[in-house]
Amino acid sequence: MTTFTAIPARYRALALFTGTTAIAAVLAMAPASAEEINALVWCDHTDDALLEPFTKATGIEVNVKDYEGTGTALTLVDQSQPGDWDVFVVDSTDVKRVVDRGLLAPVDPGLIDMSAIPDAVKAEDLHMVDGKWYAFPEKFGYNAIAYNRDKVSEADMRKAASMWDPKFKGEVAIYDYYLPIISQIAVGLGMNTADFTADDIPAVREKLFEMKKNAKLVSDVVTSQTALATGEVDILVGGGEYAVASLMAEQPELDWVLPAEGGVRWQQAIGVFADSEKKDAAGKFVAYILSPEGQARLATSSCYWGMPANMSAALTDAEKKSLRWDEQPAFIKGSQRYISPSEDLDTKLQDLWTEFLQQ
Amino acid sequence: MSAAQDMRLSGVAKRYGETTAVEDIDLDIPAGSYVVLLGPSGSGKTTLLSILGGFTVPSEGRVLLGDADVTDVPPAKRLTVTVFQDYALFPHLSVGDNVGFGLSVRRMPKQKTARRVNEALTLVGLPGMAGRRVHELSGGQKQRVALARAIALDPAVLLLDEPLGALDLHLRRQMQDELRSLQRTTAKSFVHVTHDQEEAMALADLIVIMKDGRIEDVGPPDRVYRSPRTRFAATFMGESTILDGRVVACNGGEARIETAQGPLTVVTDLPAGAGVAIAIRPEKLLLRAAKAGETGLGEATVRVVTFQGSFARVTLEGNDGLAALAKVAPEAAPRPGDRVALTAAAADLMLIADDSRRAETKGDAGR
């Protein structure tokens, strides 16, 4: 008798716990009834506010995996099984490289309204191979210089050379993504990113390493943002509206500019994996992202804001103002695209970046 | 579970690598007897108990229970139960669950178990204690619960490993009486390990004296006390004064023996030339000159006199460095330094074959 008052009390918690987790395990293994697609995306596509309306309308669940940088994405694909992935959001400048690897399937241009996309953004040279569309441009913005107006002058920031000027030693943070930063230095040195070759590396390398001497940190978006916001650094090389737009309301002293030499424009595109077994559902998702509602939600996604590719995006005036909608023509003109490296050049650039980090 | 059965060890030895724990063990434990294994620590008595209980499988020899060979039958399947030195009561179970443990692992119905538990607890004088927690019990009560737990299983043989070692003297004497009466009531064989010779004498039907892994002597307490087979038995089972001597002549069952304390005569058929030892119990050693029918053992000097209540303990040094011990009435005690004569009645001279012959005499120790 006494056994049951005293001892099982010890087990009861465990029994309960075990039971609960066992049930949970069974639930987790139960096949999901809804159709699911897997998307490999930049983090702005992970926002529930973006995904939920699509799932509600179509019944298709979207599993998202976010990455930063094409190298990471390709590594993830390498480590997956064929058919794992359905939708791919990738930097426009890397679309060709990805197509060369046979990763993307052609998409039907009839899915979307192309007319609402500015030509510079449409960039058929980037998104089309052999006359077929492989990915649609969906969002863009700038890698330039974000800074604290109270600490450094806008005039200085408009000079590309300030990125490696020793007078800012210890006040600089660098965004940890090799393509935009290398592109930005190339632009700052007066090069044309479209013509960038391995021969240009030594010049960029020199400035890159000079910049590292000034840098307090090299880090991801949020760490860099935090450093800027806490006053740890005054300058964020590679920063743009995506980095400071969300901070401006509370810290109006934070701002960003395109240097006079020009800035770098990031641009991402969305496509469907060649070995996807759910190309229809994937196509529906692509169409949704490029629809006016999808574009509006994507532009103001919680991870970062950016310009929608589709100018008919259903944005409010306030949102358009934050995105500096009206200034876009000038911005686009004043900016170049990322270097679009071959596999070989990409390896060289990544090695350069590894070396840079270890300086 | 079972009626009492004879248990027998035959030619048992246990070795651990180079060391030998026990050797050459032949022992009969008659059904219903109270056997005490007595010996100093390291004498192998606990190993022997462990072999009886099935915890240790002997390297040689056989263990028989009734007619069955149980040499490598595990404890769980053997009709023996051990009461451990530290009781080994399960701290996480109540008294009742401890006592009922053996029944419950055999899936005995609950009601029946409860009845048996109560019977066993009543038998050890703890009726109605089933609901108590183990840590609420006193040492004596724990001892009784351990006994009840063993008895509840109705074993053929109950093995007790120094069961009273943790109790104070008073309680130990009381528990001895209870153990004895419990054994009588249950009519089971009890095998009890102790190093306390008084405890052994108080309890045993049969005392087994062990030393260095061998049996030195086996017999009823009075026989072992009065006529120990070995020198060790004579000193470990009660104290003795030991005289070394040699048979000089043997004549019709009476031998004349020469010792450093003088010649003496004992009943034996040992041949002339055999080395022997004569043991005298302290209460039989008289501190006065010999009278008729007694044997004089020379003179001795009193060294230490200790008052022990009903008697005085006198240690003396006799001829040829003899260490002698006597118990005398306190009022008759000599003083240290006195010279006194040593005397013993002829009947109180206990003959022990010399150590050199022990191996031969031991052979029949168990019979």
Added chain:
Amino acid sequence: MTGGKGFARLIAVVAALAAFYVFIYLPVAVLVLFSFHAGTVPVPPFEGPTLEWYAEVLGNGRVTDGIFNSILVGALSSLLAAGLGFLAAYGMARHSPPGSTVIQAAIMMPLTMSYLVIGLGLLILFSSLGFGKSLWLVGIGHVVINLPLCFAIIVSQLGGHQAALERAARDLGASEFQVIARVTVPLIWPALFAAFCLAFTFSWDEFVIAFLLTSFDVTLPVVIWSMLRTGLNPETNAAGTLVFLVSLAVAVAFELAISRRKGTSP
């Protein structure tokens, strides 16, 4: 104890302990404080308070999924680690098979290895076997890292005291299984529980293995890691605080359960 000196010593002890606790609690306090921060940027000075970020985090499906996945992986892997660890510890302690030093060293080996090395090894193994990344692999990895820990805790508690009681139980007729279930496990229950809790804690907070071996269904640390990399706002602080509160509640509940159990038998 002489009054003045004893008092001074007491003050010194309390001050030293207080200093340690301030150090230990400093980041947690800041973390909790800024989870109520009204601004979007969780940097000093503090503004607020607001519960906005808690609403955000609770409405964030990835966070709640992550919590669920973490509990699932943690509970199952810790249960398995504690179970395997117990069996091995019991076998070693009670049957002492020859070569036990080698066996022990083999079981303990993962403890001397970096999680990163283990995670990379499993990544290579499973990808060359053609297994896709999943929570199951994370669970396997977490058993690997926690098994030695559980084994060490349990083996250190399987002392001679229980051995004597197990011997008694066997003598009373219990089979090996009955001995384990009715004597060993109840007696070393605190050690098993401690092993489970510790394993759960390590699993709950493990990042690298989970990061390398998952793709869609991820554990909480991986969710938090991507939250940290992808948006600067106090939502992360709120998530961290919630994790803290849940852990706190679990710890308090177990503490109460244990002390109540003790209370029933004065």
Added chain:
Amino acid sequence: MMTPASAETRARRADLRRGYGFVAPALVWTAAFFALPIAITAVWSLFTRSGRTRDTSLSLANYERFFATPGFLSALVNSLEVAAIVTVVSVLLAYPLAWLIAFRVPARWQRLALILAILPFWTSYIVRSYAWLLVLAPNGVVNQALMATGLVAEPVSIAYSRTATVIGFVHFFTMLAALTIYASLVQINPRLLQAAGDLGASAVQTFWRVTLPLSASGVAVGAFLTFLITIGDYITPQILGGNTDVVLPQLILFQITRRGDIPFAAAMSLVLMVVISVVYILAARRLRMRT
């Protein structure tokens, strides 16, 4: 036919079978999911990456590359330095804490004291590292306290540096080492300390000659765990170090996640493994010598 000698042998064999039976599941698990993966990692470290494919001919190219490139070697040195500093500082802080709890806190409060010390670590490790950024920020608590006490006039820059990494690590490992040290301290029989005092040892002598040697195992275990986890950790240096003082795990993760050069990552993690093993052997030998 049963001879008694075979009874003993049979019993021993049955015991062995059971022993191995109980140990087997853990051993099999460890072999399949620990030993095997590391063996495969070792093989892969001899492959090379070419473009996005793998060259499976075996070579030592990855190791040559690692030891020939100053940047990679300096990451290894950084790792060793950081781990060593963190280990020493953590143990130095943890020992007094454990000692105070074990010997100065009343027995019935010790449990509470320990729980209080462990609680903060139930927050997410990642979030906690991140919280240190807020604590160490120019307008964070530490700088405000320093300025309020007049110790410094200007905010000190601590975040995003090796110092910040070390602080983040020490915070965690002080607790961990305190636990292992406390565990060894409470196992010391108080009578030994009384005996030392009785034999004329001063409190300080008792500590150095009795308490400290008897708790050495706790210190060694705590120190080794600290070193092991520190040298293998990615999160803390990644968040707090500002990528300026890169350590080996950061480079390994970099190779895995961004460059997809698994063979090179495998080679680097084997280097890390060897370093840890050497430290482990040294620590184990030291410990065995002392006890």
